[in-house]
Amino acid sequence: MLRIMNQQAEVKAELQRICDRTNDELVVHKEATVWEVLQAVKRQGDQAVLYYTEEFDNQTLHAEDLRVTASELDGAYQQISPELLSAIRLASNQIESFHRQRIPKSWVHFGDDDVVLGKRYTPVDKAGLYIPGSRSTYPSTVLMNAIPAKVAGVPQVVMVTPPGIGKAIHPAVLVAAQEAGIKEIYRVGGAQAIAALAYGTQTIPKVNLIVGPGNIYVTLAKKLVYGLVGVDCLSGPGEVIIMADETADPLHVATDLLAQAEKDPMAAAILLTKDVKLAKDVQSSVSRQLVNHPKSSLTEKAIAHYGLIAIVESLAIAVRFVNEFAPQHLQLQTERPWELLPLIRHAGAISIGHSTPGVVGEYVAGPSQTLPTSGNCRYASPLGVETFLKHSSIIQYSNPALTKVVDTIDALAYSEGFSSHSDSVKRRLSTDE
Numbered sequence: 001m002l003r004i005m006n007q008q009a010e011v012k013a014e015l016q017r018i019c020d021r022t023n024d025e026l027v028v029h030k031e032a033t034v035w036e037v038l039q040a041v042k043r044q045g046d047q048a049v050l051y052y053t054e055e056f057d058n059q060t061l062h063a064e065d066l067r068v069t070a071s072e073l074d075g076a077y078q079q080i081s082p083e084l085l086s087a088i089r090l091a092s093n094q095i096e097s098f099h100r101q102r103i104p105k106s107w108v109h110f111g112d113d114d115v116v117l118g119k120r121y122t123p124v125d126k127a128g129l130y131i132p133g134s135r136s137t138y139p140s141t142v143l144m145n146a147i148p149a150k151v152a153g154v155p156q157v158v159m160v161t162p163p164g165i166g167k168a169i170h171p172a173v174l175v176a177a178q179e180a181g182i183k184e185i186y187r188v189g190g191a192q193a194i195a196a197l198a199y200g201t202q203t204i205p206k207v208n209l210i211v212g213p214g215n216i217y218v219t220l221a222k223k224l225v226y227g228l229v230g231v232d233c234l235s236g237p238g239e240v241i242i243m244a245d246e247t248a249d250p251l252h253v254a255t256d257l258l259a260q261a262e263k264d265p266m267a268a269a270i271l272l273t274k275d276v277k278l279a280k281d282v283q284s285s286v287s288r289q290l291v292n293h294p295k296s297s298l299t300e301k302a303i304a305h306y307g308l309i310a311i312v313e314s315l316a317i318a319v320r321f322v323n324e325f326a327p328q329h330l331q332l333q334t335e336r337p338w339e340l341l342p343l344i345r346h347a348g349a350i351s352i353g354h355s356t357p358g359v360v361g362e363y364v365a366g367p368s369q370t371l372p373t374s375g376n377c378r379y380a381s382p383l384g385v386e387t388f389l390k391h392s393s394i395i396q397y398s399n400p401a402l403t404k405v406v407d408t409i410d411a412l413a414y415s416e417g418f419s420s421h422s423d424s425v426k427r428r429l430s431t432d433e
Helices: 008-019 025-044 046-057 070-079 082-100 139-152 171-179 190-199 216-225 250-261 276-291 296-306 315-325 337-343 358-363 399-415 419-432
Strands: 107-110 116-123 126-130 156-161 184-187 209-211 239-244 268-273 307-311 329-333 349-352 389-396
Touching: 008 268, 008 307, 008 315, 025 046, 025 190, 025 216, 046 190, 070 171, 082 139, 082 171, 126 139, 126 190, 139 156, 139 171, 139 358, 156 190, 190 209, 190 216, 239 250, 239 315, 250 268, 250 276, 250 296, 250 329, 250 358, 268 276, 268 296, 268 315, 276 296, 276 307, 296 307, 315 337, 329 337, 329 358, 337 349, 349 358, 399 419
Parallel strands: 126 156, 126 209, 156 184, 239 268, 239 329, 268 307, 329 349
Antiparallel strands: 107 116, 116 389
């Protein structure tokens, strides 16, 4: 049953425990396993990838099986319904339209004395996209991660995803990938997939950037290879906080909590409210909906360990808890949600109002739903076009401009003990005299 708490100190402690769920002792043990996988793939390449695919995914593959063939890609279109294809294309258009509005522009400014300053944006050469697949099928995740890369102009995007029964990858995932412009796809998942993208193998290319959500093993692998390659964010088991008042519909709130909990046994589903009746009604509704839930075992586990209804003394206290938790998803189901929005400092995606369930953002709204988790929204942002771009500074000085700053550079350089820094300016000026 979804727990109800009303003591503020206990609520604060419980929220902290849930936020820290990916940093407990069990996770530290898993990190050791992940490190072992990374090092094996680094040394042995395809051999280790195939070994761990059999070990963890119970799929026996050969090196030639890793890459999805052109015939599989073509055949995927015949294996999905026209309705699903239409939905994938509509979502794709919505997502692309959103991200095309967010492309950073290179710029150059010509100042006095022929000083030129600017910033130039260029995409990474190769990006690797991880799509989870052990518990469900995620064509929407493909679109949410691949389309920003496409809009950013990344020359090569490769995708990895775990093989299903009989080595198959769900046709909806293959169709979504092609609609987003990806045709280089490998059937490998887990930490071994992240290792393959980070180090490269005989079959799978090394990339510059790895994006996409995954389970705790994938998240830990991304954390450990960061620095060798870039990563989007540490997006592990999902989480939602719903702030609601007496105007919220308890059935809607309960369903939204379950929509998060059904994804992963470590998913967190939290309600903050000052309305006791709403809290009890939501608790009852969650229990009723779990009775015949298609993923009842997984969902009940998430609700039992990381589900919570917290009765707070005021919405101001709820806001404070939200900012301390920094949730991946935040839903404001209150009478005046726009008044609360300026008070929210840390959240990945914010759904506003009673008629905006979080799943709208996950499928069709446009912004990517690859978001930081476990408090990382305090410093990190959702995946977007910017994720796939890096910028270079542009600087040009004329001799008159250099003359104006020579004394400043000289003072700073000598304070730091770098005489050649000063000389690199002075000698240019003395040569021109």
